[in-house]
Amino acid sequence: MSHRFPELVIGGVLVAPFITYAFVALGLFLLLRPVLRLVDFEQIFVSPPVVLLCIYVMILATLIVLF
Amino acid sequence: MKGQRGPVKAVFAGAPQLAPRDRLYGQRRFFGIAFSSWAFALRIWIATVLALYVAFWLQLQNAYSAAVCVAILALPTRGQAFDKALYRTGGTVVGAVAALVIAGLFNEVRDLFIIAFAAWMAVCGYVASFLDGDRAYGAVLSGFTAAIIAFANIDAPQQTFLISLDRCAVILVGVLAIMIVNDLLGAPDVLSRFSKKLEETQRRIVAFAQRVVVEKKMDPAILGDLLENVVGFRTDIAVLPTESIAGWCRAEAAKIAVVAMARQISAIRIFGAVLQEDRAGSADQLDDLAHEFYEALQDEEQELVANDGDTCNPSLIAANAMQLFLRQRRRAASSFENVRTGGRVQAGPKLPRVFTHEAARRNALRLFIAMLGGSALLVYSGWPSVSNALVMLAAITAISVTAPNPQAFATNALISMLLAVTLVGVTEFLVLDGADSFPILAFGLAPAVVGASLLAASGHRIFGPVGTLTLVFMPLLFLITNPANYDPTIFLNSATLNVISVIMLFLIVKVVLPTSDDRKRFWLVRSMHREFRDALTGTPIARSLDELIFRDLDRESQLNALQPVGKDGVKRGSLALGWAELTSAAWGARLALAGLDPEVARNGRVALAETDPARLTGAAAQLLSQGNAGGNRSEELRSAAAALAWLARLIERHPADFALLNKGSWR
Numbered sequence: 068m069s070h071r072f073p074e075l076v077i078g079g080v081l082v083a084p085f086i087t088y089a090f091v092a093l094g095l096f097l098l099l100r101p102v103l104r105l106v107d108f109e110q111i112f113v114s115p116p117v118v119l120l121c122i123y124v125m126i127l128a129t130l131i132v133l134f
Numbered sequence: 135m136k137g138q139r140g141p142v143k144a145v146f147a148g149a150p151q152l153a154p155r156d157r158l159y160g161q162r163r164f165f166g167i168a169f170s171s172w173a174f175a176l177r178i179w180i181a182t183v184l185a186l187y188v189a190f191w192l193q194l195q196n197a198y199s200a201a202v203c204v205a206i207l208a209l210p211t212r213g214q215a216f217d218k219a220l221y222r223t224g225g226t227v228v229g230a231v232a233a234l235v236i237a238g239l240f241n242e243v244r245d246l247f248i249i250a251f252a253a254w255m256a257v258c259g260y261v262a263s264f265l266d267g268d269r270a271y272g273a274v275l276s277g278f279t280a281a282i283i284a285f286a287n288i289d290a291p292q293q294t295f296l297i298s299l300d301r302c303a304v305i306l307v308g309v310l311a312i313m314i315v316n317d318l319l320g321a322p323d324v325l326s327r328f329s330k331k332l333e334e335t336q337r338r339i340v341a342f343a344q345r346v347v348v349e350k351k352m353d354p355a356i357l358g359d360l361l362e363n364v365v366g367f368r369t370d371i372a373v374l375p376t377e378s379i380a381g382w383c384r385a386e387a388a389k390i391a392v393v394a395m396a397r398q399i400s401a402i403r404i405f406g407a408v409l410q411e412d413r414a415g416s417a418d419q420l421d422d423l424a425h426e427f428y429e430a431l432q433d434e435e436q437e438l439v440a441n442d443g444d445t446c447n448p449s450l451i452a453a454n455a456m457q458l459f460l461r462q463r464r465r466a467a468s469s470f471e472n473v474r475t476g477g478r479v480q481a482g483p484k485l486p487r488v489f490t491h492e493a494a495r496r497n498a499l500r501l502f503i504a505m506l507g508g509s510a511l512l513v514y515s516g517w518p519s520v521s522n523a524l525v526m527l528a529a530i531t532a533i534s535v536t537a538p539n540p541q542a543f544a545t546n547a548l549i550s551m552l553l554a555v556t557l558v559g560v561t562e563f564l565v566l567d568g569a570d571s572f573p574i575l576a577f578g579l580a581p582a583v584v585g586a587s588l589l590a591a592s593g594h595r596i597f598g599p600v601g602t603l604t605l606v607f608m609p610l611l612f613l614i615t616n617p618a619n620y621d622p623t624i625f626l627n628s629a630t631l632n633v634i635s636v637i638m639l640f641l642i643v644k645v646v647l648p649t650s651d652d653r654k655r656f657w658l659v660r661s662m663h664r665e666f667r668d669a670l671t672g673t674p675i676a677r678s679l680d681e682l683i684f685r686d687l688d689r690e691s692q693l694n695a696l697q698p699v700g701k702d703g704v705k706r707g708s709l710a711l712g713w714a715e716l717t718s719a720a721w722g723a724r725l726a727l728a729g730l731d732p733e734v735a736r737n738g739r740v741a742l743a744e745t746d747p748a749r750l751t752g753a754a755a756q757l758l759s760q761g762n763a764g765g766n767r768s769e770e771l772r773s774a775a776a777a778l779a780w781l782a783r784l785i786e787r788h789p790a791d792f793a794l795l796n797k798g799s800w801r
Contacts, residue, residue: 080299100379103379104379104380108379109378109379109380109476114320115378115379116212116316116317117317117318119317119379120314120317120318
């Protein structure tokens with residue numbers, strides 16, 4: 068069975084499913100930040116920005132696969 | 135250095151804006167230009183190409199706007215680019231909504247449409263005049279985004295909604311491109327450079343204090359430089375929260391460090407003035423005090439055990455200022471560690487700046503007149519595609535409001551536009567010359583984008599801003615489309631209109647309500663007079679002493695930056711600096727009394743309202759005797775006594791300055 072992507076319609080405008088995924092992933096990522104702050108996440112890595120970008124991409128990919 | 139030659143050496147010698155990542159680049163140079171500058175230029179080129187590719191792939195209408203967005207966010211550090219990106223996205227959304235409202239309400243009547251749009255620009259300019267840095271940019275962006283969307287489609291209002299969506303999408307593409315490239319290619323952080331500069335400034339402040347103690351005089355040039363440095367930290371602190379997860383804690387710790395340094399500077403001026411001018415009668419006592427303070431400056435943990443006597447003499451004022459200095463130095467030092475590690479801290483003080491309503495009103499009126507006049511001129515000229523020129527005029531006039539010196543900005547814009555026309559002409563008709571594949575376009579753009587980025591990264595006073603503006607203007611002139619269009623008529627038309635827009639900006643900032651330095655000084659002094667009266671009369675204020683001192687130093691730094699204008703400009707400038715000291719002293723006395731029991735502080739309050747030096751000294755003596763009697767508040771009582779004595783001393787020594795400031799009759 069093929070994967071069905073949720074479609075969002077705002078005021079008659081069809082919003083691409085990817086945009087929905089991207090914004091939900093951004094929300095989850097922002098919620099995760101205080102937790103990462105508590106565990107001193109940035110101290111563990113040489114280049115925290117790359118790791119944070121990877122985490123965002125992983126959340127995005129997980130959302131696309133699961134929903 | 136070997137490899138540097140002629141003008142290259144002159145322009146790229148310092149590259150001070152870029153903090154090189156020592157481990158990665160060291161101090162190495164390539165063709166006389168720092169590796170960090172090359173890395174910056176490479177990142178901008180890659181981000182430009184990525185943004186264009188994605189915009190073409192998504193078939194967005196104005197794909198070149200993604201490249202413009204990358205150019206606008208071409209800043210040397212991740213934090214700066216991230217912070218500006220947030221305000222750029224927010225400003226674009228607000229501007230898109232405003233465009234929809236203006237187009238919806240006034241589309242039927244063209245004149246009303248233009249008036250409404252000019253009024254919206256004026257509102258945005260007014261708001262931007264009370265903000266600084268990226269916030270001010272976000273405010274003016276809301277104004278000219280409305281122009282980009284509504285004016286560009288003035289003849290097809292039914293397209294406004296679709297164009298708004300397209301504009302937001304293309305901006306998001308540009309923002310994501312630069313952020314991803316910055317993250318993956320290791321753009322430097324603000325933090326490393328900022329942290330070093332913060333600690334270096336603290337060392338300079340201590341060195342300055344030592345020099346004042348030894349020489350018994352203050353060098354105004356060093357003092358002015360320190361002031362500018364401390365006030366300037368505000369811009370870097372604003373971007374820290376966006377840069378890392380612990381950014382908020384770092385920013386709050388940095389605010390504490392900065393206000394602690396501001397208070398140290400304020401303390402140096404007090405004991406410096408006393409050591410220099412009040413030696414008669416108490417020279418030995420002051421020398422002992424200065425010696426003890428000098429010893430304490432060598433060791434961060436050492437306290438000052440000053441015996442400042444039981445009377446309200448200059449030693450009391452100096453000793454209190456020296457104790458305050460040492461306390462604030464310890465406070466700053468304890469914050470540096472938190473800035474580095476991002477450890478948990480309480481919310482720090484705000485760092486308020488001084489903005490005047492008069493300047494904001496003038497900026498708003500200038501934008502309104504410029505938009506109405508510019509629109510009328512271009513509409514009645516009958517040229518084709520004047521909407522493009524209007525959009526450019528709206529954008530650069532709005533941004534000039536946020537520039538510290540609008541006339542210098544207009545000059546830079548003119549030079550940049552001519553340079554961009556040349557670079558785009560060469561790239562489009564000599565380098566690419568009809569090529570239609572994306573890889574060739576990408577490599578064809580490289581020399582122009584990398585060259586302009588290197589200029590932007592040079593940190594040179596003139597070439598730096600010219601490079602940044604050239605980066606922004608190039609995609610606007612190129613109007614890169616898919617499929618590619620190499621029509622020379624379109625290029626010539628676009629280039630001519632854009633050059634005309636910049637010439638109009640040049641004339642506008644010269645002719646339409648230009649603000650002279652003398653006028654700015656007058657507005658700053660008027661705000662100072664109001665605050666001086668507020669301090670004396672007990673008008674309630676919701677700011678702490680930390681915030682008030684930072685604001686006073688900011689005002690003083692703004693006054694320092696103004697050039698003497700007119701016959702007695704120099705005299706007015708020095709008068710204004712004297713008044714700044716009086717205003718700070720009045721607030722110091724007022725807030726010191728506010729911390730005491732109302733009964734104890736009553737005499738002090740009355741003396742403050744009357745501003746009689748004899749009564750102020752009397753009230754100070756009374757507080758001092760209560761402080762010397764012991765008790766758990768003796769420290770505060772002695773501080774309040776010193777604050778009143780300092781104000782009394784300033785009024786006594788500069789009665790003419792005081793009378794002018796108090797009455798507000800400086801003109």
